[in-house]
Structure formats: structure tokens, C-alpha cells
Amino acid sequence: MNGSLRGQALSDIAHLRARHPAVFEIDPARRAFNIAAVVAMAALAAFAFWRLEFSFIRLGSGLAQIANIVSLMFPPSPGTQLMTFIRALGETLSIALLGTLTAAILAFPVGFLAAKNVVPNIFAHFAVRRVLDTVRGVDVLIWALIFINVVGLGPFAGILAIAASDFGAFGKLFSEAIESADREPMEGIVSTGGSKLHALRFGLIPQVFPVIASQVLYYFESNTRSATIIGIVGAGGIGLHLTEQIRVLEWDKVSFLVLMILLTVVAIDWISTRLRLAIIGRATLAS
Amino acid sequence: MPGAVVRLPPEQIARALAAYSGAVAAKRLRTGFGFAVLFVAIGAASISGEVDPAKFAANIHRFPNYILSLVPTLTWANLSGDLAEWFWDLKSWTRLLVDTLLIAYLGTLLGFIGGFALCFSAAANLEKRGFVRIAARRLLEFCRTVPEIVFALLFVVAFGLGAMPGVLALAIHTMGALGKLFSEVVENIDMKPVEGVTSAGAHRFAILRFAVLPQVMSNFVSYALLRFEINVRSAAVMGFVGAGGIGADLMVAIRKFFYSDVSAILVLIIATVMVIDLLTERLRHALIGMEQRS
Numbered sequence: 001m002n003g004s005l006r007g008q009a010l011s012d013i014a015h016l017r018a019r020h021p022a023v024f025e026i027d028p029a030r031r032a033f034n035i036a037a038v039v040a041m042a043a044l045a046a047f048a049f050w051r052l053e054f055s056f057i058r059l060g061s062g063l064a065q066i067a068n069i070v071s072l073m074f075p076p077s078p079g080t081q082l083m084t085f086i087r088a089l090g091e092t093l094s095i096a097l098l099g100t101l102t103a104a105i106l107a108f109p110v111g112f113l114a115a116k117n118v119v120p121n122i123f124a125h126f127a128v129r130r131v132l133d134t135v136r137g138v139d140v141l142i143w144a145l146i147f148i149n150v151v152g153l154g155p156f157a158g159i160l161a162i163a164a165s166d167f168g169a170f171g172k173l174f175s176e177a178i179e180s181a182d183r184e185p186m187e188g189i190v191s192t193g194g195s196k197l198h199a200l201r202f203g204l205i206p207q208v209f210p211v212i213a214s215q216v217l218y219y220f221e222s223n224t225r226s227a228t229i230i231g232i233v234g235a236g237g238i239g240l241h242l243t244e245q246i247r248v249l250e251w252d253k254v255s256f257l258v259l260m261i262l263l264t265v266v267a268i269d270w271i272s273t274r275l276r277l278a279i280i281g282r283a284t285l286a287s
Numbered sequence: 288m289p290g291a292v293v294r295l296p297p298e299q300i301a302r303a304l305a306a307y308s309g310a311v312a313a314k315r316l317r318t319g320f321g322f323a324v325l326f327v328a329i330g331a332a333s334i335s336g337e338v339d340p341a342k343f344a345a346n347i348h349r350f351p352n353y354i355l356s357l358v359p360t361l362t363w364a365n366l367s368g369d370l371a372e373w374f375w376d377l378k379s380w381t382r383l384l385v386d387t388l389l390i391a392y393l394g395t396l397l398g399f400i401g402g403f404a405l406c407f408s409a410a411a412n413l414e415k416r417g418f419v420r421i422a423a424r425r426l427l428e429f430c431r432t433v434p435e436i437v438f439a440l441l442f443v444v445a446f447g448l449g450a451m452p453g454v455l456a457l458a459i460h461t462m463g464a465l466g467k468l469f470s471e472v473v474e475n476i477d478m479k480p481v482e483g484v485t486s487a488g489a490h491r492f493a494i495l496r497f498a499v500l501p502q503v504m505s506n507f508v509s510y511a512l513l514r515f516e517i518n519v520r521s522a523a524v525m526g527f528v529g530a531g532g533i534g535a536d537l538m539v540a541i542r543k544f545f546y547s548d549v550s551a552i553l554v555l556i557i558a559t560v561m562v563i564d565l566l567t568e569r570l571r572h573a574l575i576g577m578e579q580r581s
Binding site for chain 2: 041095261
């Protein structure tokens with residue numbers, strides 16, 4: 001039946017066009033815009049290929065090289081360095097944990113400063129926000145390089161780099177959580193004879209804490225990824241070994257390290273999702 | 288009027304109070320347990336992360352000093368001269384910044400094409416064959432879980448130094464990230480147009496073109512623009528591993544303590560990122576407006 005319906009429609013296409021002009025009509029302006037956009041994008045891409053010196057010869061030889069590398073990656077094996085790698089992985093997790101916590105502790109008071117309802121002075125909170133934006137705009141790898149200059153090579157520089165780059169993000173997120181908190185629970189507590197401290201403890205903290213805790217957990221999750229790469233510039237963790245093994249072309253160790261990173265990231269994602277759900281769920285029960 | 292409050296019988300009060308203190312105790316126990324785990328984790332992490340408070344206290348003064356050294360000497364009397372000295376290599380930095388933007392653009396474009404090609408196979412409503420869907424999803428997951436800089440490291444070995452490995456690394460990571468978002472958009476479409484077009488005898492290509500694409504295209508473009516913003520930031524550090532862009536110059540400047548160069552390049556990068564964020568936001572709003580008009 002389908003085929004015959006389609007056949008009928010196709011054989012009758014001229015009459016269909018005549019009977020339903022609105023369906024077949026094409027908006028010329030819209031079409032011209034679409035074509036112009038695609039042509040402009042293709043032209044820019046062609047310029048970029050030329051400017052960045054893409055060549056099919058290099059692409060071909062590189063792909064052959066990659067096929068060769070991938071074949072050398074199997075089977076993945078840690079060689080004799082299994083314990084070193086595991087310790088480096090632990091270091092990576094430590095960097096992520098301590099970096100995230102440091103950032104959260106430092107950003108907590110700043111979040112109050114950047115919140116409109118706490119600091120009504122528009123210039124003060126505008127200035128704090130712009131500083132936070134700038135801190136956030138610098139990539140974590142750049143922070144890592146800078147902190148290596150300050151405290152030397154090693155995981156400590158990594159912790160500070162993660163703390164610095166998350167400080168900007170947390171400051172903004174915390175201030176938004178504080179701004180959107182509901183005043184009424186605090187007023188209710190004061191009206192039943194609670195002190196100002198009681199109002200903060202039982203009125204504000206229960207609202208703000210789950211939001212903040214779940215954001216901190218989320219960042220811990222994404223920082224495990226960041227912490228695996230900051231070793232590339234020398235700031236500790238498993239990235240250091242990854243770079244080293246790539247430099248000396250030990251491809252079976254490289255694939256083992258990549259597998260370790262993948263498994264850790266997946267495991268941390270899973271744990272932190274469970275924890276986040278538990279925290280948020282408990283908060284909805286309590287309220 | 289306290290007299291109006293109905294007093295419960297004493298045994299009922301006792302029961303309610305016991306239940307309350309039991310609930311509070313359980314909650315305290317759970318919170319306490321959570322904090323205990325956290326503190327143990329912090330202790331273990333401090334040991335493995337080689338945290339040394341004494342060393343930190345001894346060196347902390349260096350950080351403000353470092354930031355202060357980054358600030359260039361600008362005098363009001365000779366402002367243009369000082370600025371020219373601060374940005375002494377502006378011409379080649381601008382060229383490198385353009386390269387960085389082009390790397391981000393090509394990476395986003397190629398990643399968009401890859402993600403577009405795979406997203407329909409990863410969407411549960413359009414791909415009924417389970418093994419194809421699982422294969423597509425696992426591939427996208429792998430591409431976005433491996434950090435782009437790791438791909439860049441590998442590709443620098445395979446393709447040689449230059450912008451090409453950077454573009455390919457960004458493209459693969461973008462493909463994984465966009466492919467997942469795109470497939471979620473596709474899973475949320477209204478299936479009625481698809482059924483209508485299918486019932487009229489359309490093939491797979493025609494179904495995608497006339498029933499799916501009109502529903503998803505604006506979302507796709509909006510996600511791609513967001514990804515472009517992220518990729519500009521990533522492209523700026525690709526040079527750290529030799530994969531093109533302004534990162535190589537920045538790394539040399541930081542490693543060799545050329546303070547004014549570091550701040551000049553950082554200012555250029557931050558300004559570029561802000562301008563790009565602003566432009567893409569405008570573009571996204573314009574696209575949304577166009578979508579609502581038509």
C-alpha cells in the first residue's frame with residue numbers, strides 16, 4: 001500500500017503542486033540566508049585548512065601511524081610500574097578532592113559578597129563578579145603552570161591550580177544559591193522566638209547546604225578529569241606518567257593508563273551521582 | 288492564648304518525643320558518619336598529595352609577589368609607549384590568536400559533522416537495533432571521557448607538531464560531547480511527523496530531512512555555538528603539548544618568567560574569550576528569535 005500511495009503521489013505531483021501551493025512554496029529570503037550561511041562557513045573552513053597547513057599527505061601518514069600505535073597498544077600492560085601508577089592515581093584523586101574543598105571553603109564567604117541580597121551595593125557586587133569571571137576565564141592548565149612557578153613542581157601546585165580555577169565558578173554558583181534562598185523560613189523561626197543564629201542555622205542553611213553540597217560534588221567529579229591532565233605540565237598526578245610514557249613510546253603502558261583514567265572517571269561519576277541524589281532526596285524529605 | 292492549646296495525653300507526648308529524638312539521633316549519626324568519612328579522605332589525600340603546611344606558609348608570600356610582578360609598569364605620562372612595550376609582540380600574538388580561533392572553529396565544525404552523523408544511531412526512538420545503538424553510544428562516551436589534551440598528545444606523536452593534531456583532538460572530543468547532546472534532543476522530538484512521513488512511504492533519509500531535522504536543527508546549532516565557546520578555551524592551551532595556537536608562547540613565557548609577556552598574553556586570551564562569549568550569545572538569541580518568528 002505504501003509504495004502505491006507514494007507512486008500515485010509522485011505521478012500526480014504536478015496537480016498536487018497546483019492544488020497545495022502553500023506546502024511546496026519556498027521562502028526565497030530564508031533559502032538565500034541558509035545558502036549564504038553554509039557558503040560562508042565552508043569558505044571559513046577552507047581558509048582555516050589552508051592557514052593551519054592541513055595536508056592530505058600528512059593526514060594519510062598520520063593515520064597510518066595511528067593504526068600502528070593502536071596495534072602496539074594491545075594488550076594494555078603496566079609493565080613493572082603498576083604500584084607507581086596506582087599511587088599516581090591516588091595522587092590525582094587527592095588533588096581533585098583537596099582542590100575542590102579548598103575552593104569551596106574560600107568561595108563560601110565570597111559567595112555572600114557577590115550575592116545581591118547580602119551586599120546591596122551594586123558596585124561592590126559588580127566588582128566581585130568581574131574578578132570571579134576573570135579567575136574563571138583562565139584555564140586550569142594555565143593556573144597549574146603559574147603555581148608551579150610559585151610552589152614548585154608536584155601535586156601541591158595541582159591542588160592550588162584546581163582551587164584557583166574552581167574558586168571563580170563556586171563564587172558565582174554560591175552567590176546564586178544564596179540569592180534564590182527563601183526568606184520565609186527564617187522569618188518563621190524568628191516569629192516563634194528563635195534568635196538570629198537559630199534563623200541562620202534552621203532557616204537558611206537547610207535551604208542552601210544541599211544545593212552547595214551537590215555543586216561541590218559535581219565539581220569534584222569534573223575535577224577528577226582536570227586532575228588527570230594537569231600532570232602534563234608537571235603538577236602531579238597520573239598525567240605526568242601519561243606524558244612520560246607517550247614520550248618514550250611505551251604504547252602498552254599508555255593504553256593501560258588511559259584505561260585506568262577512564263575507569264576512575266566512570267566510578268567517580270557513579271559514586272557522586274548516588275551521593276548527590278541522596279543529599280537532594282534527604283533535603284526534600286526534610287522540608 | 289496558651290490555654291487554647293490542646294494538651295496531648297502524657298503517654299502520647301512521651302511517644303512523640305521519643306520518636307523525635309530518635310529521628311534526630313539517626314540524622315546526627317548519619318551526618319557525623321559522613322563527616323568522619325570526609326575527614327579520613329582529607330587526611331589520606333593530604334598524605335598522598337604531599338601537602339606540607341610549613342612549606343606552604345613559608346612560600347605563600349610568593350603568590351602575591353608573582354601576581355604583582357605580572358602587573359606591567361604603566362605610567363600616565365608615557366601611556367602609549369608603555370602599552371606598546373607591554374604588547375611588544377602584538378602582531379605575532381594576534382596571528383597566533385587567529386590560529387587559536389581557527390583551531391577551535393575547525394574542531395567544532397568537524398566535531399559537529401561527526402556528532403550529527405552518529406546522533407541518530409544513538410537515539411532510542413529512531414534506532415531500533417540495540418547493538419547499533421549501544422555501539423554508537425559507547426563510541427561517543429569514549430570520545431568525550433578521554434580529555435582532549437590526551438588525544439592531542441597522541442596526535443602530536445602521530446601527525447607531528449602543528450595545528451593539525453590540535454584540530455583533530457578537539458574534533459574527536461567535540462564529536463563525543465555534541466553527539467550525546469544531539470541524541471538526547473532527537474529522543475525528545477514529537478514522533479507524529481515521523482509517523483506521518485513514514486506512512487507516506489518515505490525512506491530513512493527523507494524521514495530525517497522532513498520530519499526530524501526541522502524539529503532539532505535550532506537546538507543543534509545552539510549547542511554547537513556553546514561548544515565553540517568551550518573549544519576556544521581549550522584551543523588556547525593546546526600549544527602546551529605542541530598542538531598549535533597561542534599556548535606554546537604562553538608556556539614559554541611562564542616557564543622563563545617573562546612576567547610582562549605572561550600578563551599580556553593572558554589579557555589577550557581573556558579578552559578574546561569574553562568577546563567570543565558575547566558574540567555567540569548574541570547569535571544564539573538571534574537564532575532563537577528567528578525560530579519564533581517563522
